[in-house]
Amino acid sequence: xxxxxxxxxxxxxxxxxxxxxxxxxxxxxxxxxxxxxxxxxxxxxxxxxxxxxxxxxxxxxxxxxxxxxxxxxxxxxxxxxxxxxxxxxxxxxxxxxxxxxxxxxxxxxxxxxxxxxxxxxxxxxxxxxxxxxxxxxxxxxxxxxxxxxxxxxxxxxxxxxxxxxxxxxxxxxxxxxxxxxxxxxxxxxxxxxxxxxxxxxxxxxxxxxxxxxxxxxxxxxxxxxxxxxxxxxxxxxxxxxxxxxxxxxxxxxxxxxxxxxxxxxxxxxxxxxxxxxxxxxxxxxxxxxxxxxxxxxxxxxxxxxxxxxxxxxxxxx
Numbered sequence: 001x002x003x004x005x006x007x008x009x010x011x012x013x014x015x016x017x018x019x020x021x022x023x024x025x026x027x028x029x030x031x032x033x034x035x036x037x038x039x040x041x042x043x044x045x046x047x048x049x050x051x052x053x054x055x056x057x058x059x060x061x062x063x064x065x066x067x068x069x070x071x072x073x074x075x076x077x078x079x080x081x082x083x084x085x086x087x088x089x090x091x092x093x094x095x096x097x098x099x100x101x102x103x104x105x106x107x108x109x110x111x112x113x114x115x116x117x118x119x120x121x122x123x124x125x126x127x128x129x130x131x132x133x134x135x136x137x138x139x140x141x142x143x144x145x146x147x148x149x150x151x152x153x154x155x156x157x158x159x160x161x162x163x164x165x166x167x168x169x170x171x172x173x174x175x176x177x178x179x180x181x182x183x184x185x186x187x188x189x190x191x192x193x194x195x196x197x198x199x200x201x202x203x204x205x206x207x208x209x210x211x212x213x214x215x216x217x218x219x220x221x222x223x224x225x226x227x228x229x230x231x232x233x234x235x236x237x238x239x240x241x242x243x244x245x246x247x248x249x250x251x252x253x254x255x256x257x258x259x260x261x262x263x264x265x266x267x268x269x270x271x272x273x274x275x276x277x278x279x280x281x282x283x284x285x286x287x288x289x290x291x292x293x294x295x296x297x298x299x300x301x302x303x304x305x306x307x308x309x310x311x312x313x314x315x316x317x
Contacts, residue, residue: 019079020129023072026065027136073134073156077165078193080123085172086185088115089313092179112313116306119169127165131158150284151234159291163298168193170302177312186237198296208293211236211280230285242243 134156154160171193176185214229229235282290 008299017126019072019076020126020133023069023076023130023133026069027133066123070134070156073130073161076130077168078190079128080126080165081168081170081172081189082186082195084119084123085169085263086176086189087182088119088173088307090180090182090185092314108313108316109310112310116173116309120166120172123169127162128158129231130165131138131156131161134161150232150287151282153175154205154287154291156289159288159295160298163302164197165300166283166299167196167305171196174305174309177309177316180316187300196301204288204297205294206234206236206282208290209282209286211282214279214281229279229281230284234284236280236282237278273302 134153135158139307168189172189175188175192176182179185179188
């Protein structure tokens with residue numbers, strides 16, 4: 001059965017391998033082509049402010065190509081789900097070969113488990129290579145600095161890339177088992193994958209742990225605890241200015257605040273007593289914890305989808 005599974009999916013394996021090879025070559029080429037400019041960027045001293053080499057990097061074609069590499073890394077898991085997972089069941093049903101496959105001493109349950117297990121192993125291997133390639137992009141972006149450097153590489157870090165790929169594969173298998181037609185299953189896989197990924201990234205990710213709340217007084221004084229957001233922290237929100245009761249200020253008081261900038265709280269007008277700026281952020285120290293949380297979510301979703309697909313296969317007549 002292992003040989004038959006490989007025979008049926010070797011074209012998909014070749015396609016995924018070709019995509020990984022192209023991405024790997026692209027990362028190597030971009031790293032070599034931009035080596036001189038990157039060396040200048042790495043020599044910049046943060047304390048001296050913005051560096052011309054950094055601006056040149058962001059304005060160069062290299063930045064555009066690295067953006068395309070990042071997009072490819074995000075898209076590949078969805079393609080695996082569509083091209084490998086979605087056709088698994090419908091292909092047998094549309095060709096009528098399931099009747100033969102399940103009557104040759106191999107139960108449909110064993111047939112499904114062996115096929116799914118081999119595809120999962122292949123998907124994990126491909127995702128691991130994909131994540132390794134993505135780290136080339138991540139390492140360069142991290143060298144460039146910036147307040148979102150660490151969190152900017154969240155979607156291409158190894159734990160979540162592997163989890164996304166497993167989820168996409170399981171989603172495709174479940175969609176194929178439910179719809180029993182290849183093309184509708186591929187369309188549903190793509191739509192559902194994008195919907196779940198975007199929903200979790202936008203609505204859930206920043207809520208994995210309560211954000212740190214930081215206050216800055218109107219006179220420029222900082223509260224002692226918690227600390228102000230650092231260069232690697234994920235700043236979720238900043239503002240508006242609030243009064244002592246926690247209500248947004250009216251425009252006239254906001255103008256007083258602008259006049260008060262740079263002074264001490266004692267020299268500010270009395271109208272600014274108790275006025276503060278509220279900011280929320282996730283510390284950089286939580287990056288890998290959030291990676292583990294999100295990866296666990298998608299792995300559990302994948303496991304649930306595979307269980308669902310197994311039950312649907314067992315009900316096929």
